[in-house]
Structures are given as structure tokens and as C-alpha cells.
Amino acid sequence: MPDLVVVYLTLKLASVVTLILLIVATPLAWWMSQTQSPYKSIVGAMFALPLVLPPTVLGFYLLLLLGPNGALGVLSEFVGIGALPFTFTGIVIACVVHTLPFVVQPMQNAFEAIGKRPLEVAKTLRASPSLVFWKVAFPLARPGFFAAAILGFCHTIGEFGVVLMIGGNIAGETRVMSIDIYNHVEALEYSQAHWLAGGMLVFSFVALLLIYSLNDFVKRRLTQCA
Numbered sequence: 001m002p003d004l005v006v007v008y009l010t011l012k013l014a015s016v017v018t019l020i021l022l023i024v025a026t027p028l029a030w031w032m033s034q035t036q037s038p039y040k041s042i043v044g045a046m047f048a049l050p051l052v053l054p055p056t057v058l059g060f061y062l063l064l065l066l067g068p069n070g071a072l073g074v075l076s077e078f079v080g081i082g083a084l085p086f087t088f089t090g091i092v093i094a095c096v097v098h099t100l101p102f103v104v105q106p107m108q109n110a111f112e113a114i115g116k117r118p119l120e121v122a123k124t125l126r127a128s129p130s131l132v133f134w135k136v137a138f139p140l141a142r143p144g145f146f147a148a149a150i151l152g153f154c155h156t157i158g159e160f161g162v163v164l165m166i167g168g169n170i171a172g173e174t175r176v177m178s179i180d181i182y183n184h185v186e187a188l189e190y191s192q193a194h195w196l197a198g199g200m201l202v203f204s205f206v207a208l209l210l211i212y213s214l215n216d217f218v219k220r221r222l223t224q225c226a
Contacts, residue, residue: 003180006196010176013088014156017095021103021152022145024096029107030133048101055098059165062094066166091167091174098162103152110144111137143214154207158200 032044050058066084067073072093076084084090114137122132138145160178167174169183177196184193 005172006175006177006180009088009172009174010157010178013091013095013176014153016092017099017156018103018149018153020092020096021099022149025100025103025107025148026145029104030111030137032104032108033111047104050098051101055159055161056165058098059094059162062097062162063165066090066093085166086168086170086174088167088173091163091176094162094166095156095159098159099152099155102155103148106144106148106151107141110141110147113144114140143217147211147214150207150211154204158204 028047032040037043063085064070065072066076068077068083073084076082081089084093118136118140119132122136127135157176158178159176160182163174163176164179167176169175169179175183177200181193181196181200184190184196
């Protein structure tokens with residue numbers, strides 16, 4: 001049977017990271033979908049780096065940044081939070097950075113799929129920018145938000161390299177399911193590894209099935225509106 005503490009810690013990590021990402025990624029995705037700035041490509045490439053960087057590379061630089069001599073490490077010590085590496089807070093920060101593009105891109109695609117016409121109509125009715133977003137853009141892009149949340153949650157649950165680099169393998173603090181599977185395999189405890197790996201496999205399939213169902217729903221909705 002899986003270690004319930006490990007499962008709880010993994011779900012807690014994924015929930016906290018997903019909540020933070022929805023708050024952080026929403027204005028970024030909205031800006032990326034609407035701006036004509038010449039810096040759009042640079043900003044997009046910068047935030048998409050975790051898609052192509054090996055997790056160990058990203059984890060290494062985050063370790064330097066969060067360490068006692070890094071900018072965030074010095075700041076955390078100054079405000080009294082303490083050291084960030086090998087703590088739950090540290091792996092939350094690492095997972096937010098690593099998972100950000102997996103949340104931003106579905107949101108950006110959802111905003112871009114709306115088109116300009118609904119937004120322009122709302123503006124002609126003298127709706128404020130905030131009203132245009134909350135009353136027009138957000139409701140139409142809601143399926144994209146659900147897809148982004150599911151993808152971010154699942155990606156965080158399956159994260160291994162960055163978590164290991166930043167958090168290590170501390171029981172009850174940073175040992176999540178992906179690391180626990182590695183521990184069981186290394187100890188030749190295949191039955192325990194099967195419980196965790198099989199559960200993650202089923203969970204991932206169901207999550208992807210839900211995402212594809214949402215995408216089909218959006219396509220049908222757009223076709224009906226056309």
C-alpha cells in the first residue's frame with residue numbers, strides 16, 4: 001500500500017502550486033493573447049524555457065537562486081522565512097516556475113480562440129477593461145482555465161527532477177510520490193512502486209481524457225457560434 005503521508009504531501013503540493021499558478025498565469029496569458037508588443041516573443045520564450053530545459057538544469061539554477069547566497073535566499077533570510085532549499089516552500093516555488101508554461105499556454109490559447117469581435121463589441125458598449133475581461137473573456141475562456149488547472153495539477157504531481165534538486169528526499173517534508181517510486185524501485189520494492197505508479201497512471205489518463213473532452217466541448221461551442 002502507498003504511504004499516505006507521501007500521497008497527502010503530493011496532493012498538497014499540487015493544490016498549492018495550481019492555486020498560485022492560476023493567479024500568476026491569468027494576467028500573463030491575457031497580456032500575451034492581447035498585446036502587440038515587440039517584446040512578446042522574448043517574454044514568451046523566457047517563460048517557456050521550462051518546456052525545453054532539463055529539470056536538473058532548471059533545478060540547479062533555482063538552487064543557486066534560493067540558496068543562502070542567492071537573491072531569493074538572502075531575501076527569505078532577511079524577512080525571517082529562513083532557508084528555502086530542502087523545504088516544502090522551496091519545492092512549491094520550484095514547481096511554480098517549472099509548471100508555469102503548462103498553465104499559461106492553455107489559457108493563452110483559450111483567450112486567443114475568443115477572437116477580437118466579442119471584445120470589441122463590449123468596448124463599443126463602453127465596458128471598462130476589467131468588465132470586458134470578467135464578463136466577456138473569462139466566461140468564454142473558462143474551459144481553457146479548467147484544462148490549465150488540470151494540466152498544472154497533474155504536471156506537479158509527476159514532477160521529479162526539480163523537486164529532487166530543490167527539496168531532496170526528506171520524509172514528511174519534500175518526499176513526494178515520484179521520489180517515493182524511485183526509492184521503492186531502488187530498494188527493489190516493486191509491489192509498493194506498482195501501487196504508486198499504477199495510481200498515477202490511472203489518474204493521468206483520466207485527467208487527459210477530461211482535457212480532451214473540454215477541448216471538444218470548446219470546438220463544438222465555437223462551431224455553434226460561428
